Amino acid sequence: MSIQLYNTLTRKKEKFIPIEEGKVKMYVCGPTVYNYIHIGNARPVIAFDTVRRYLEYRGYEVNYVSNFTDVDDKIIKAANELNEEVGELTNRFIEAYFEDVGALGCEKATAHPRVTEHIGDIVQFIQLLIEKGYAYESNGDVYFHTREFDGYGKLSHQSIDELKVGARIEENAIKSDPLDFALWKAAKEGEISWDSPWGKGRPGWHIECSVMARELLGDTIDIHAGGQDLTFPHHENEIAQSEAATGKTFANYWMHNGYINIDNEKMSKSLGNFILVHDIRKQIDPQVLRFFMLSVHYRHPVNFAQDLVENAANGLERIRTAYHNVQHRLSMSADLAEDPQSWLDRIDEQITSFENAMDDDFNTANAIAAIFELAKQANVYLLEKNTDRQVLERFLEAFDQLMGVLGLPFESVDELVDEEVDALIQERLDARKNRDFARADEIRDQLKAKGIVLEDTAQGTRWKRG
Protein backbone atom coordinates (compact mmCIF):
# COMPACT_ATOMS: atom_id res chain seq x y z
CA MET A 1 0.00 0.00 0.00
CA SER A 2 1.12 3.52 -0.61
CA ILE A 3 1.10 6.49 1.71
CA GLN A 4 -1.97 8.68 1.56
CA LEU A 5 -1.87 12.12 3.04
CA TYR A 6 -4.36 14.90 3.47
CA ASN A 7 -3.49 17.90 1.36
CA THR A 8 -4.89 21.22 2.54
CA LEU A 9 -4.61 22.50 -1.00
CA THR A 10 -7.13 20.00 -2.39
CA ARG A 11 -8.87 19.16 0.87
CA LYS A 12 -8.49 15.51 0.07
CA LYS A 13 -6.35 12.61 1.00
CA GLU A 14 -3.97 12.01 -1.85
CA LYS A 15 -1.47 9.36 -2.73
CA PHE A 16 1.98 10.60 -1.88
CA ILE A 17 4.20 10.77 -4.94
CA PRO A 18 7.52 12.51 -4.41
CA ILE A 19 9.11 14.64 -7.08
CA GLU A 20 12.16 12.47 -7.10
CA GLU A 21 11.68 8.77 -6.44
CA GLY A 22 12.79 7.70 -3.01
CA LYS A 23 13.43 11.24 -1.84
CA VAL A 24 11.33 13.74 0.06
CA LYS A 25 11.86 17.46 0.35
CA MET A 26 10.06 18.69 3.39
CA TYR A 27 9.82 22.12 4.97
CA VAL A 28 8.26 22.75 8.36
CA CYS A 29 7.72 26.27 9.65
CA GLY A 30 9.67 26.71 12.86
CA PRO A 31 9.32 29.04 15.83
CA THR A 32 9.98 32.70 16.35
CA VAL A 33 12.61 32.54 19.03
CA TYR A 34 11.84 35.15 21.66
CA ASN A 35 10.80 32.80 24.44
CA TYR A 36 10.75 29.12 25.38
CA ILE A 37 8.37 27.16 23.18
CA HIS A 38 4.99 26.16 24.57
CA ILE A 39 3.37 22.76 24.11
CA GLY A 40 1.36 24.12 21.21
CA ASN A 41 4.57 24.95 19.40
CA ALA A 42 5.72 21.44 20.19
CA ARG A 43 2.81 19.75 18.48
CA PRO A 44 3.88 20.35 14.86
CA VAL A 45 7.45 19.52 15.77
CA ILE A 46 6.37 16.18 17.18
CA ALA A 47 3.77 15.49 14.51
CA PHE A 48 6.04 16.16 11.58
CA ASP A 49 9.04 14.55 13.20
CA THR A 50 6.85 11.45 13.29
CA VAL A 51 5.87 11.93 9.66
CA ARG A 52 9.51 12.19 8.79
CA ARG A 53 10.41 9.08 10.79
CA TYR A 54 7.71 7.11 9.07
CA LEU A 55 8.81 8.27 5.63
CA GLU A 56 12.31 7.16 6.53
CA TYR A 57 10.96 3.87 7.84
CA ARG A 58 9.34 3.49 4.44
CA GLY A 59 12.72 3.90 2.83
CA TYR A 60 12.60 7.53 1.76
CA GLU A 61 15.56 9.78 2.14
CA VAL A 62 14.10 12.87 3.75
CA ASN A 63 15.63 16.27 3.40
CA TYR A 64 13.91 17.98 6.29
CA VAL A 65 14.26 21.71 6.74
CA SER A 66 12.86 23.71 9.62
CA ASN A 67 13.62 27.37 10.10
CA PHE A 68 14.06 29.78 12.97
CA THR A 69 12.59 33.24 12.70
CA ASP A 70 15.31 35.10 14.51
CA VAL A 71 14.37 38.66 13.74
CA ASP A 72 10.92 40.22 14.00
CA ASP A 73 8.89 42.70 16.06
CA LYS A 74 8.39 40.44 19.04
CA ILE A 75 12.04 39.53 19.19
CA ILE A 76 13.09 43.16 19.04
CA LYS A 77 10.61 44.01 21.77
CA ALA A 78 11.78 41.15 23.99
CA ALA A 79 15.42 42.07 23.45
CA ASN A 80 14.72 45.69 24.40
CA GLU A 81 12.86 44.66 27.53
CA LEU A 82 15.63 42.34 28.62
CA ASN A 83 18.28 44.82 27.54
CA GLU A 84 19.91 42.10 25.49
CA GLU A 85 21.27 41.98 21.95
CA VAL A 86 18.87 40.40 19.50
CA GLY A 87 21.47 37.81 18.55
CA GLU A 88 22.14 36.85 22.15
CA LEU A 89 18.46 36.43 22.87
CA THR A 90 17.75 34.32 19.82
CA ASN A 91 20.81 32.13 20.37
CA ARG A 92 19.65 31.49 23.89
CA PHE A 93 16.19 30.44 22.83
CA ILE A 94 17.38 28.42 19.87
CA GLU A 95 19.53 26.44 22.25
CA ALA A 96 16.56 26.02 24.58
CA TYR A 97 14.46 24.93 21.64
CA PHE A 98 16.83 22.10 20.84
CA GLU A 99 16.84 21.00 24.45
CA ASP A 100 13.05 21.04 24.72
CA VAL A 101 12.35 19.40 21.43
CA GLY A 102 15.18 16.90 21.92
CA ALA A 103 13.63 15.85 25.22
CA LEU A 104 10.41 15.25 23.33
CA GLY A 105 12.23 12.83 21.08
CA CYS A 106 12.41 14.97 17.96
CA GLU A 107 15.39 14.56 15.70
CA LYS A 108 17.27 17.55 14.42
CA ALA A 109 16.30 18.64 10.95
CA THR A 110 18.67 18.19 8.05
CA ALA A 111 19.02 21.95 8.17
CA HIS A 112 17.84 24.65 10.58
CA PRO A 113 18.27 27.88 8.64
CA ARG A 114 17.91 31.24 10.32
CA VAL A 115 16.49 34.33 8.70
CA THR A 116 19.50 36.43 9.61
CA GLU A 117 21.74 34.04 7.70
CA HIS A 118 19.76 34.61 4.51
CA ILE A 119 19.27 38.36 4.31
CA GLY A 120 21.18 38.56 1.04
CA ASP A 121 19.05 35.86 -0.56
CA ILE A 122 15.92 37.55 0.71
CA VAL A 123 16.92 40.91 -0.77
CA GLN A 124 17.60 39.27 -4.12
CA PHE A 125 14.30 37.44 -4.02
CA ILE A 126 12.43 40.67 -3.31
CA GLN A 127 14.23 42.36 -6.17
CA LEU A 128 13.10 39.59 -8.45
CA LEU A 129 9.51 40.12 -7.35
CA ILE A 130 9.79 43.84 -8.00
CA GLU A 131 11.25 43.20 -11.46
CA LYS A 132 8.39 40.88 -12.26
CA GLY A 133 5.88 43.48 -11.17
CA TYR A 134 4.61 41.66 -8.11
CA ALA A 135 6.07 43.99 -5.52
CA TYR A 136 6.57 47.69 -4.98
CA GLU A 137 8.57 49.92 -2.70
CA SER A 138 6.83 52.47 -0.55
CA ASN A 139 8.50 54.68 2.05
CA GLY A 140 11.37 52.26 2.51
CA ASP A 141 9.02 49.26 2.88
CA VAL A 142 8.41 46.77 0.11
CA TYR A 143 5.00 45.18 -0.33
CA PHE A 144 3.70 42.25 -2.28
CA HIS A 145 0.90 43.22 -4.58
CA THR A 146 -1.57 40.51 -3.70
CA ARG A 147 -3.98 41.13 -6.53
CA GLU A 148 -1.27 40.61 -9.09
CA PHE A 149 -1.01 36.96 -8.12
CA ASP A 150 -3.78 34.93 -9.70
CA GLY A 151 -3.87 32.02 -7.34
CA TYR A 152 -4.15 34.08 -4.20
CA GLY A 153 -6.43 32.27 -1.77
CA LYS A 154 -6.10 28.81 -3.23
CA LEU A 155 -4.67 27.25 -0.10
CA SER A 156 -7.10 28.72 2.41
CA HIS A 157 -9.90 28.57 -0.16
CA GLN A 158 -10.76 32.19 0.25
CA SER A 159 -11.53 34.50 -2.57
CA ILE A 160 -9.65 37.73 -2.50
CA ASP A 161 -12.84 39.75 -2.41
CA GLU A 162 -14.21 37.82 0.55
CA LEU A 163 -11.01 38.50 2.38
CA LYS A 164 -11.52 42.16 1.86
CA VAL A 165 -15.05 41.95 3.16
CA GLY A 166 -13.71 40.18 6.22
CA ALA A 167 -12.48 43.64 6.90
CA ARG A 168 -10.32 43.31 9.93
CA ILE A 169 -7.44 44.06 7.69
CA GLU A 170 -5.67 47.19 8.73
CA GLU A 171 -5.85 50.10 6.39
CA ASN A 172 -2.49 51.58 5.74
CA ALA A 173 -1.83 54.60 3.62
CA ILE A 174 1.54 53.21 2.61
CA LYS A 175 0.04 50.12 0.99
CA SER A 176 -1.80 50.45 -2.26
CA ASP A 177 -4.20 47.69 -1.23
CA PRO A 178 -5.04 46.59 2.32
CA LEU A 179 -4.41 42.96 1.38
CA ASP A 180 -0.83 43.63 0.41
CA PHE A 181 1.74 42.36 2.86
CA ALA A 182 5.24 43.43 3.74
CA LEU A 183 8.26 41.79 2.16
CA TRP A 184 10.67 44.29 3.63
CA LYS A 185 10.18 46.62 6.56
CA ALA A 186 12.11 49.86 6.89
CA ALA A 187 14.03 50.05 10.17
CA LYS A 188 12.90 52.34 12.93
CA GLU A 189 15.50 54.36 14.78
CA GLY A 190 17.95 52.12 16.65
CA GLU A 191 16.50 48.84 15.41
CA ILE A 192 18.57 45.99 14.13
CA SER A 193 18.76 46.35 10.35
CA TRP A 194 20.48 45.42 7.14
CA ASP A 195 21.30 47.48 4.09
CA SER A 196 19.14 47.04 1.04
CA PRO A 197 18.31 48.86 -2.18
CA TRP A 198 15.37 50.38 -0.28
CA GLY A 199 17.40 51.57 2.66
CA LYS A 200 18.03 50.02 6.05
CA GLY A 201 15.48 47.48 7.13
CA ARG A 202 14.65 43.85 7.72
CA PRO A 203 12.60 41.13 6.07
CA GLY A 204 8.87 40.74 6.55
CA TRP A 205 7.67 37.54 8.11
CA HIS A 206 6.48 35.49 5.15
CA ILE A 207 9.35 36.02 2.77
CA GLU A 208 11.89 34.07 4.83
CA CYS A 209 10.20 30.71 4.35
CA SER A 210 9.87 31.19 0.61
CA VAL A 211 13.53 32.08 0.32
CA MET A 212 15.01 29.49 2.65
CA ALA A 213 12.89 26.69 1.26
CA ARG A 214 14.07 27.59 -2.20
CA GLU A 215 17.71 27.95 -1.21
CA LEU A 216 17.83 24.63 0.60
CA LEU A 217 15.29 22.51 -1.23
CA GLY A 218 14.70 24.06 -4.63
CA ASP A 219 11.82 25.77 -6.40
CA THR A 220 9.34 23.00 -5.81
CA ILE A 221 9.19 20.95 -2.63
CA ASP A 222 7.19 17.87 -1.74
CA ILE A 223 5.69 18.66 1.63
CA HIS A 224 5.26 21.97 3.36
CA ALA A 225 3.91 21.75 6.87
CA GLY A 226 2.98 23.79 9.88
CA GLY A 227 0.23 24.64 12.31
CA GLN A 228 -3.32 25.12 11.10
CA ASP A 229 -3.24 28.80 11.88
CA LEU A 230 -0.42 29.31 9.43
CA THR A 231 -2.63 28.34 6.51
CA PHE A 232 -3.76 31.93 6.26
CA PRO A 233 -2.07 34.25 5.83
CA HIS A 234 1.42 32.84 6.23
CA HIS A 235 1.34 29.90 3.84
CA GLU A 236 -0.96 31.64 1.43
CA ASN A 237 1.55 34.44 1.22
CA GLU A 238 4.44 32.05 0.82
CA ILE A 239 2.72 30.48 -2.16
CA ALA A 240 2.08 33.87 -3.69
CA GLN A 241 5.68 34.99 -3.32
CA SER A 242 7.28 31.77 -4.41
CA GLU A 243 5.06 31.02 -7.35
CA ALA A 244 5.14 34.62 -8.52
CA ALA A 245 8.92 34.53 -8.44
CA THR A 246 9.57 31.12 -9.97
CA GLY A 247 6.46 30.47 -12.01
CA LYS A 248 6.50 26.95 -10.55
CA THR A 249 4.42 25.14 -7.97
CA PHE A 250 5.86 25.90 -4.57
CA ALA A 251 4.80 22.77 -2.70
CA ASN A 252 2.87 19.71 -3.83
CA TYR A 253 1.44 18.78 -0.44
CA TRP A 254 0.46 21.06 2.40
CA MET A 255 0.00 19.53 5.83
CA HIS A 256 -1.44 21.34 8.83
CA ASN A 257 -1.71 20.12 12.37
CA GLY A 258 -4.54 20.93 14.77
CA TYR A 259 -4.23 22.92 17.95
CA ILE A 260 -3.68 22.08 21.52
CA ASN A 261 -6.37 23.40 23.78
CA ILE A 262 -6.24 23.87 27.48
CA ASP A 263 -9.57 23.15 29.09
CA ASN A 264 -11.04 23.31 25.63
CA GLU A 265 -9.72 26.78 25.09
CA LYS A 266 -7.21 27.65 22.45
CA MET A 267 -3.75 28.08 23.79
CA SER A 268 -1.59 30.78 22.35
CA LYS A 269 1.11 33.14 23.30
CA SER A 270 -1.26 36.03 22.87
CA LEU A 271 -3.92 34.60 25.19
CA GLY A 272 -1.30 33.95 27.80
CA ASN A 273 -2.66 30.55 28.84
CA PHE A 274 0.33 28.64 27.57
CA ILE A 275 2.37 25.86 29.09
CA LEU A 276 6.07 25.98 28.39
CA VAL A 277 7.76 22.74 27.40
CA HIS A 278 10.72 23.94 29.43
CA ASP A 279 8.58 23.74 32.59
CA ILE A 280 6.23 20.87 31.92
CA ARG A 281 8.90 18.40 30.91
CA LYS A 282 10.32 18.61 34.41
CA GLN A 283 6.97 17.51 35.82
CA ILE A 284 5.83 15.04 33.21
CA ASP A 285 7.92 12.42 31.47
CA PRO A 286 8.49 13.98 28.03
CA GLN A 287 7.86 10.60 26.41
CA VAL A 288 4.42 10.65 27.99
CA LEU A 289 3.81 14.08 26.49
CA ARG A 290 4.79 12.82 23.08
CA PHE A 291 2.74 9.67 23.44
CA PHE A 292 -0.21 11.75 24.58
CA MET A 293 -0.01 14.01 21.54
CA LEU A 294 0.34 11.09 19.17
CA SER A 295 -2.69 9.36 20.66
CA VAL A 296 -4.84 11.83 18.71
CA HIS A 297 -4.72 12.24 14.95
CA TYR A 298 -2.50 15.18 14.04
CA ARG A 299 -5.24 17.13 12.28
CA HIS A 300 -7.60 16.97 15.25
CA PRO A 301 -7.43 19.16 18.32
CA VAL A 302 -5.85 17.79 21.47
CA ASN A 303 -7.19 18.87 24.81
CA PHE A 304 -4.46 19.15 27.37
CA ALA A 305 -5.57 18.24 30.87
CA GLN A 306 -3.86 16.63 33.81
CA ASP A 307 -6.10 13.57 33.98
CA LEU A 308 -5.85 12.92 30.24
CA VAL A 309 -2.08 13.03 30.40
CA GLU A 310 -2.15 10.58 33.31
CA ASN A 311 -4.40 8.36 31.28
CA ALA A 312 -1.79 8.38 28.51
CA ALA A 313 0.96 7.73 31.03
CA ASN A 314 -0.80 4.57 32.17
CA GLY A 315 -1.20 3.40 28.62
CA LEU A 316 2.46 3.99 27.77
CA GLU A 317 3.41 2.16 30.93
CA ARG A 318 1.48 -0.88 29.76
CA ILE A 319 3.54 -1.00 26.58
CA ARG A 320 6.79 -0.48 28.43
CA THR A 321 5.94 -3.18 30.93
CA ALA A 322 5.16 -5.67 28.20
CA TYR A 323 8.45 -4.86 26.51
CA HIS A 324 10.49 -5.23 29.67
CA ASN A 325 8.70 -8.41 30.61
CA VAL A 326 9.67 -9.93 27.30
CA GLN A 327 13.21 -8.75 27.85
CA HIS A 328 13.22 -10.26 31.31
CA ARG A 329 11.93 -13.57 30.06
CA LEU A 330 14.58 -13.61 27.39
CA SER A 331 17.30 -13.04 29.95
CA MET A 332 16.01 -15.64 32.37
CA SER A 333 15.28 -18.57 30.15
CA ALA A 334 16.18 -20.10 26.88
CA ASP A 335 13.25 -22.40 26.46
CA LEU A 336 12.40 -24.00 23.23
CA ALA A 337 8.81 -24.10 22.21
CA GLU A 338 6.91 -25.82 19.48
CA ASP A 339 5.60 -23.94 16.50
CA PRO A 340 7.02 -20.47 16.82
CA GLN A 341 5.68 -19.67 13.38
CA SER A 342 2.11 -18.86 14.38
CA TRP A 343 3.43 -16.33 16.87
CA LEU A 344 5.81 -14.83 14.37
CA ASP A 345 2.83 -14.44 12.06
CA ARG A 346 0.84 -12.69 14.74
CA ILE A 347 3.67 -10.23 15.26
CA ASP A 348 3.79 -9.55 11.54
CA GLU A 349 0.06 -8.91 11.55
CA GLN A 350 0.50 -6.12 14.06
CA ILE A 351 3.34 -4.63 12.11
CA THR A 352 1.12 -4.64 9.06
CA SER A 353 -1.74 -2.93 10.84
CA PHE A 354 0.68 -0.37 12.20
CA GLU A 355 1.87 0.33 8.67
CA ASN A 356 -1.66 0.49 7.31
CA ALA A 357 -2.55 3.02 9.97
CA MET A 358 0.47 5.18 9.22
CA ASP A 359 -0.06 4.89 5.49
CA ASP A 360 -3.50 6.39 6.04
CA ASP A 361 -2.52 10.01 6.62
CA PHE A 362 -0.23 9.14 9.52
CA ASN A 363 -2.99 7.86 11.75
CA THR A 364 -0.92 7.52 14.90
CA ALA A 365 -3.99 6.79 17.02
CA ASN A 366 -4.55 3.58 15.09
CA ALA A 367 -0.84 2.89 14.92
CA ILE A 368 -0.74 3.01 18.71
CA ALA A 369 -3.70 0.63 18.85
CA ALA A 370 -1.59 -1.84 16.86
CA ILE A 371 1.20 -1.48 19.40
CA PHE A 372 -1.25 -2.11 22.23
CA GLU A 373 -2.34 -5.22 20.40
CA LEU A 374 1.29 -6.26 20.10
CA ALA A 375 1.66 -5.76 23.85
CA LYS A 376 -1.39 -7.89 24.44
CA GLN A 377 0.04 -10.65 22.26
CA ALA A 378 3.35 -10.44 24.08
CA ASN A 379 1.67 -10.70 27.47
CA VAL A 380 -0.34 -13.68 26.33
CA TYR A 381 2.77 -15.31 24.96
CA LEU A 382 4.56 -14.82 28.26
CA LEU A 383 1.84 -16.91 29.87
CA GLU A 384 3.17 -19.93 27.96
CA LYS A 385 5.25 -22.43 29.91
CA ASN A 386 7.82 -22.62 27.18
CA THR A 387 8.77 -19.76 24.99
CA ASP A 388 10.93 -19.61 21.94
CA ARG A 389 13.93 -17.36 21.86
CA GLN A 390 13.24 -16.38 18.27
CA VAL A 391 9.71 -15.27 19.09
CA LEU A 392 10.80 -13.25 22.11
CA GLU A 393 13.47 -11.54 20.07
CA ARG A 394 11.03 -10.84 17.32
CA PHE A 395 8.64 -9.22 19.80
CA LEU A 396 11.39 -6.93 21.02
CA GLU A 397 12.44 -6.11 17.51
CA ALA A 398 8.87 -5.21 16.56
CA PHE A 399 8.42 -3.06 19.65
CA ASP A 400 11.67 -1.27 18.96
CA GLN A 401 10.84 -0.71 15.35
CA LEU A 402 7.30 0.57 15.85
CA MET A 403 7.93 2.67 18.92
CA GLY A 404 11.01 3.97 17.13
CA VAL A 405 8.85 5.30 14.33
CA LEU A 406 6.81 7.14 16.93
CA GLY A 407 9.98 8.53 18.45
CA LEU A 408 9.43 6.67 21.70
CA PRO A 409 12.44 4.40 22.15
CA PHE A 410 12.55 2.11 25.19
CA GLU A 411 14.91 2.73 28.04
CA SER A 412 17.91 0.47 27.66
CA VAL A 413 18.50 -2.39 30.08
CA ASP A 414 21.72 -0.91 31.38
CA GLU A 415 19.87 1.87 33.07
CA LEU A 416 17.91 -0.70 35.02
CA VAL A 417 20.91 -2.36 36.61
CA ASP A 418 21.56 -1.60 40.22
CA GLU A 419 23.58 -3.84 42.52
CA GLU A 420 22.02 -2.70 45.72
CA VAL A 421 18.54 -3.34 44.41
CA ASP A 422 19.59 -6.75 43.15
CA ALA A 423 20.93 -7.68 46.56
CA LEU A 424 17.68 -6.71 48.24
CA ILE A 425 15.67 -8.62 45.69
CA GLN A 426 17.80 -11.69 46.34
CA GLU A 427 17.31 -11.29 50.07
CA ARG A 428 13.57 -11.06 49.55
CA LEU A 429 13.60 -14.17 47.42
CA ASP A 430 15.37 -16.06 50.21
CA ALA A 431 12.92 -14.70 52.74
CA ARG A 432 10.02 -15.86 50.65
CA LYS A 433 11.57 -19.25 50.26
CA ASN A 434 11.74 -19.47 54.04
CA ARG A 435 8.18 -18.18 54.24
CA ASP A 436 9.37 -15.10 56.09
CA PHE A 437 6.76 -12.95 54.41
CA ALA A 438 7.08 -10.14 56.91
CA ARG A 439 10.67 -9.59 55.87
CA ALA A 440 9.80 -10.05 52.21
CA ASP A 441 7.07 -7.42 52.36
CA GLU A 442 9.31 -5.12 54.33
CA ILE A 443 11.87 -5.21 51.55
CA ARG A 444 9.17 -4.69 48.95
CA ASP A 445 7.87 -1.62 50.81
CA GLN A 446 11.37 -0.34 51.29
CA LEU A 447 12.04 -0.52 47.56
CA LYS A 448 8.68 0.96 46.73
CA ALA A 449 9.51 3.96 48.85
CA LYS A 450 12.54 4.40 46.64
CA GLY A 451 10.35 4.30 43.59
CA ILE A 452 11.10 0.73 42.67
CA VAL A 453 8.23 -1.60 41.95
CA LEU A 454 8.71 -5.38 42.03
CA GLU A 455 7.02 -7.85 39.77
CA ASP A 456 7.24 -11.55 40.54
CA THR A 457 7.22 -13.80 37.53
CA ALA A 458 7.63 -17.53 37.11
CA GLN A 459 11.12 -16.79 35.89
CA GLY A 460 12.09 -14.66 38.85
CA THR A 461 11.57 -11.14 40.06
CA ARG A 462 12.02 -8.13 37.87
CA TRP A 463 11.86 -4.55 38.93
CA LYS A 464 11.12 -1.21 37.40
CA ARG A 465 10.96 2.38 38.38
CA GLY A 466 7.38 3.37 38.94
Place this chain on the structure above:
RNA sequence: GGCGGCAUAGCCAAGCGGUAAGGCACGGGUCUGCAACACCCUUACCACCGGUUCGAUUCCGGUUGCCGCCUCCA
Protein backbone atom coordinates in the same frame (compact mmCIF):
# COMPACT_ATOMS: atom_id res chain seq x y z
C1' G B 1 -20.53 38.25 6.42
C1' G B 2 -16.92 34.39 3.95
C1' C B 3 -14.25 29.61 4.68
C1' G B 4 -13.70 25.25 7.61
C1' G B 5 -13.81 21.58 11.66
C1' C B 6 -16.11 18.73 15.47
C1' A B 7 -20.43 16.06 18.14
C1' U B 8 -19.00 7.88 19.02
C1' A B 9 -19.39 4.08 26.09
C1' G B 10 -17.76 7.09 32.82
C1' C B 11 -13.24 9.49 30.32
C1' C B 12 -9.86 9.61 25.92
C1' A B 13 -10.06 8.05 20.90
C1' A B 14 -10.25 5.30 15.87
C1' G B 15 -13.72 3.92 12.18
C1' C B 16 -16.81 6.81 7.78
C1' G B 17 -22.19 2.22 3.43
C1' G B 18 -22.94 -4.00 5.78
C1' U B 19 -25.59 -3.56 12.91
C1' A B 20 -19.01 -0.24 16.48
C1' A B 21 -10.69 -0.76 16.95
C1' G B 22 -7.68 0.45 20.96
C1' G B 23 -6.47 2.73 25.75
C1' C B 24 -7.71 4.58 30.73
C1' A B 25 -11.15 4.01 34.73
C1' C B 26 -15.10 0.67 37.07
C1' G B 27 -17.12 -4.25 38.36
C1' G B 28 -16.60 -9.83 38.47
C1' G B 29 -13.11 -13.88 38.06
C1' U B 30 -7.94 -16.29 37.47
C1' C B 31 -2.77 -15.98 38.86
C1' U B 32 -0.06 -14.58 43.80
C1' G B 33 1.73 -16.20 50.68
C1' C B 34 -0.42 -11.12 50.14
C1' A B 35 0.48 -7.66 46.34
C1' A B 36 2.26 -5.83 41.70
C1' C B 37 2.37 -7.26 36.53
C1' A B 38 -0.70 -10.06 33.50
C1' C B 39 -4.83 -12.92 31.58
C1' C B 40 -10.29 -13.90 31.01
C1' C B 41 -15.30 -11.83 31.29
C1' U B 42 -18.58 -7.53 31.52
C1' U B 43 -19.73 -2.20 29.64
C1' A B 44 -22.42 2.03 23.12
C1' C B 45 -29.39 1.84 20.12
C1' C B 46 -22.46 6.45 17.19
C1' A B 47 -26.28 14.90 19.15
C1' C B 48 -31.42 15.49 16.94
C1' C B 49 -34.93 15.46 12.55
C1' G B 50 -35.76 14.12 7.57
C1' G B 51 -33.97 11.84 2.82
C1' U B 52 -31.14 8.34 -0.49
C1' U B 53 -30.21 2.91 -0.07
C1' C B 54 -31.84 -3.97 0.41
C1' G B 55 -28.90 -1.78 4.39
C1' A B 56 -26.14 4.60 7.34
C1' U B 57 -22.48 5.95 12.87
C1' U B 58 -20.59 6.28 7.83
C1' C B 59 -23.70 9.69 1.90
C1' C B 60 -27.32 14.17 1.16
C1' G B 61 -30.46 18.16 3.41
C1' G B 62 -31.85 20.56 7.82
C1' U B 63 -31.68 21.58 13.34
C1' U B 64 -29.02 22.22 17.86
C1' G B 65 -24.43 22.73 20.45
C1' C B 66 -19.19 23.51 20.66
C1' C B 67 -14.54 25.15 18.12
C1' G B 68 -11.14 27.37 14.52
C1' C B 69 -9.40 30.73 10.43
C1' C B 70 -10.42 35.43 7.92
C1' U B 71 -5.41 39.93 12.80
C1' C B 72 0.75 38.42 15.47
C1' C B 73 0.01 33.18 16.67
C1' A B 74 1.91 26.07 16.01
